[in-house]
Amino acid sequence: MLLLLLSFANFCYAVASKQMPLATQNAPEAKSNSKITTENDPKYSNLLDSSFDDFVANLAEEWGMKGLSVAVVQHQPNGSWIVETKGYGVMNTAGDPVTADTIMPINSNSKLFTAMAMGLLIDKNLGLSPDNSTLPLPVTWRTKVKSIxxxxxxxxxxxxxxxxxxxxxxxxxxxLPRHEMGWQRRANLRDTIRSMRWLRPSAAWRDAFQYTNWGYMTLAHIISVLSRQSFHxxxxxxxxAPLNLTRTTYNTSFAASTGRFAEGFITVRRGVPKDEGGIGFLGAEHKAVELFIDEITxxxxxxxxxxxxxxxxATWLQTLLLEGKHPLPPHDQIIPSALVKRLARGVTPMSSSLALPYPDVSIKSYGGGGQWMYAYQGTNIVEHNGGWFGWLSLFSxxxxxxxxxAVLTNWDEGAHVMEAIKYRLYERALGLNSVDWSAR
Known part of the structure; x- marks a missing residue:
């Protein structure tokens, strides 16, 4: 069985060569989740304007970006929202434009959905004992995995x-460390979890933060076991379904059937000399790839x-900012407020040696639900990134x-661009000092 090395987050940053500038594509007018209003206060004005388009175009020319989409939501004091979504660049080799409707994998930003699902099962007591007798219910966050x-x-x-x-x-x-070569994408999930007994630890239990996908594979399996239905x-x-996320899915066939599923672009042959068939020492070629996960894996x-x-x-961001309430009236509580808050609390601190060497950004901590917590110029931020071969995402x-x-891109070297876009939007919206993150 083919073993695949996937890196869902903490992806490597690399400098890309200059390619053709990214073409700006305005998405069709979005069906807003609530009234879109603007006020004189610059904090509550539209952010994805022509100056932002120019900013993205300059980044694209500098970094060689392929395509990306952006969502920005602002909750105003009067309770209304400014909701903006826009696409830039191309979604495939045919040159079709990225729009706000373009579907892309969000990779490790899926972890928050997994943690929320686990929390819903706990808070609403939706689980069933696997054998109807030996598991003490209700399950809590402190329930031992072994007991389940x-x-x-x-x-x-x-x-x-x-x-x-x-x-x-x-x-x-x-x-456990990553051990990305220890699992097979076509394997049975239960068998995959059982195989963890062969994986060597690289730190003592609770002694260190070590990012690994195995924990979230296990959580997904536990949700399936306790709910007696598939995780997805x-x-x-x-x-x-309750949030009406009609274009959000685990099913690649469904995503492809919409005609709006982006191809990913991966960098190959970086720095191959021209006399060896490449495009030069500083050059790189970009190859389009399809998502190689079949159906639901x-x-x-x-x-x-x-x-x-x-x-x-945008809807998901609104829900998180509303602490689990649906953005549309009657604003049903889809996810318990206490759960949203719980998963936004730091649990494991990051080593100071891994922190960004800039005074604008604080040391990070990792929460119990697939999110980082840190401060940018005194503003508390909750976020996570995600990376796969050909696609990256950032939710902040x-x-x-x-x-x-939120920033989604179909280019595997777009990390710097996503970070620059994120900080630019925070600086504009909140009146923070402007920093040239692209230069950094």
Whole structure:
């Protein structure tokens, strides 16, 4: 069985060569989730304007961007919203434009949906004992994995095997590193979890933060075991459908059937000399790829299987800023407020040696639900990134300020561009000092 090395987050930054400038494509007028209003206060004005278009075009020319979409939501004091979505560049080799309707994988930003699903199962007591007798219910975040999965859960570290709970899985503190070559995308999820007994730990239990997709594979399996339905159907039933996220899915066939599913672009032959058939020392070629996960792959669903467009990303950001309420009247509480807050609290601090060497950005901590917490120029931020071969994503929000930003791109070297766009939008919306992140 083919082993695939996937990196859903913490992707490597690399400098791309200059390609043709990214063409700006205004998306069709979005169906807003609420009234769009503008006020004289610059904090509550449209951000995706012509000056922002120029900013993105300059970034694209500098970095060689292919395509991206942006969603920005601003919750105003009067309760109304400014919701903006826009696309830039191309979604495929045919040159079709990226719009706000273009669907892209969001990769590790799927982890928050997995954590929310686990929290819903806990808070609403939706789980059932696997054997109807031996599992004490209700399940809590402190329930031991061993008590749920029994013999299916085994680790080489006896302490980690017996004591790991659901928070440990979500906060990446089981002692396991990535071990990306240890799983097969076409494998059965239960068999994949059982194979963890062969994976060597690289740290003691709870001794270090080590980002790994194995914890979220395990959470997805636990959700399936306790709910007695597939993981992806549970998320669809309890999150996607209630929020009317009609273009958000784990199913690649559905995404492709819309005609709006972006191809990804990967960088190949970087720096190959011209006399060897390349385009020069500083050059690189970009190859279009299709998402190679067939239909719904249970193994990858929990840590990185969600695909969505910018319009649905805007709705998701609004829901998070409303602490789980639906953005549309009557504003039903889809996700408990306490759960949204819980998953936005730091659990595991990042080593200071890994922090960005800039005074504008604080040291980060990782929460129990697939999110980073840090401060930018004194503004508290909750966010996560995601990376796959050909696609990257970034979801970020400032809860106190009611501001949310999402950037999706179909180019595997777009990390610098996404960061520059994010910070530019925060600076403009909140009146922060302007920093040239592209130069940094």
């Amino acid at each position: 999965l029994k013999d299916d859960w085994a680790l080489q570290d006896p302490l980690a095997e017996s004591e790991t709970d659901l928070v440990d899985l979500a906060a990446h503190r089981t002692g 159907s549970f998320v669809d039933q309890h999150i996607f 249970d193994v990858t669903a929990g840590p990185g299987g969600v695909m969505m467009n910018a319009k649905d990303a 929000r400032a809860p106190r300020e009611g501001l949310g930003i």
